[in-house]
């Protein structure tokens with residue numbers, strides 16, 4: 229998919245296909261539910277349920293929901309290559325809790341170390357350091373500062389994710405940030421890669437499930453090593469979000485899996 233325009237053309241085509249076999253008593257998902265609502269409200273000129281909004285929300289969901297997760301997984305793999313001891317502990321936990329079964333989301337509560345590694349990946353990778361830009365819709369007084377209506381606001385997530393009053397080793401990859409002394413997972417209020425407040429990431433729950441399932445599935449099947457031919461670096465690149473730079477790595481199949 230080259231750009232937003234191409235994506236929109238693709239979604240418009242998809243809507244036409246959905247319309248040809250739409251059954252309001254057997255809705256297949258978001259698009260069908262939206263189209264049924266659109267039909268119900270077609271006489272209302274102020275309805276939000278029209279084609280432009282459907283294409284726009286689909287484009288937003290697609291763009292917000294793909295690169296974010298894939299960049300985070302790329303960081304997680306990079307951190308595993310860079311930290312073989314941490315990778316080994318994740319493998320051990322997977323062997324103990326999941327074995328060769330297919331990873332499921334209910335495994336997560338029994339996998340504090342892996343969960344901490346994923347949280348630490350999101351904290352340390354910091355893929356949206358400047359969040360999404362926002363604008364005040366009315367005059368606001370925030371902590372003694374006047375922000376007139378129309379003020380451009382860039383909440384710096386990085387300032388929280390790397391806050392040394394909240395994280396013991398903010399500039400290191402340190403999964404223990406999310407573990408207590410007994411090795412149990414602990415939540416941190418400063419863990420804000422999804423932002424906070426009313427405009428917090430709409431896909432947060434889905435993203436957390438995806439990250440756990442994708443990461444454990446990859447780690448169950450592979451051990452990740454640096455390529456013997458090239459030096460391995462963990463460095464940020466550029467993009468809509470911030471992924472790591474592209475690198476050659478070796479993915480060695482884990483033999484205990486049949």
Ligand code: HEM
Nearest residue numbers: 292293296297300356360421422423427428429430431435
């Ligand atoms: C690692 C994965 C993800 C991260 C780190 C992430 C992070 C964020 C952040 C920081 C925002 C801006 C919130 C704000 O303005 O305060 C955001 C917005 C949003 N995200 Fe995510 N996101 C992720 C995955 C997803 C997924 C999987 C979806 C859906 C499929 C999604 C859908 C959205 C949408 C629709 C918004 C806009 C919300 C709004 O403006 O009200 N995100 N995300």
